[in-house]
Amino acid sequence: MSETKIITFEDLKQNNKKDSLYILIHQKVYNVSKFIDEHPGGDEVILAETGKDATEAFEDVGHSDEARAILKDLFIGEFEKDGALKVKPTYDSHSPSSQAVNTAVQQGSNMMYFVPLAMLGAYFAWRYYSSGSL
């Protein structure tokens, strides 16, 4: 059995042309050059995902099992372990808990807008009612 090749973030960024095109999905790297012209979704969407984590873009489309089977043939290697940190600082596909944290952080940042706005609203409501009662 041959050892799995490790693809670095540099490799991923450099292979961004149609003749050698690396795409990163779920920590695995695929060379899609041979397939890109046949892609039913067109070449542009794939070209837009070079040099970064394409997992979300790929999953958002809801690709079929056939699409996933094609991926198997295009597989060239695993992405470097800490590479996920470089392409997407807060995302680790192997850790559900880190996704939970991300969600919490996102919700937290929504609160950062909501709380001051609610306070502002409360202040004006208070001004309105207190001036009305004078």
Ligand code: HEM
């Ligand atoms: C790199 C590996 C990819 C493979 C092997 C692949 C394969 C396929 C296949 C076989 C289809 C036909 C429908 C299906 O079977 O699900 C499809 C459709 C599609 N793909 Fe991909 N795809 C890849 C990446 C991407 C990426 C990164 C995007 C980015 C958004 C994308 C966007 C689309 C879209 C929008 C369609 C729908 C086209 C339509 O129905 O008009 N694909 N893809």
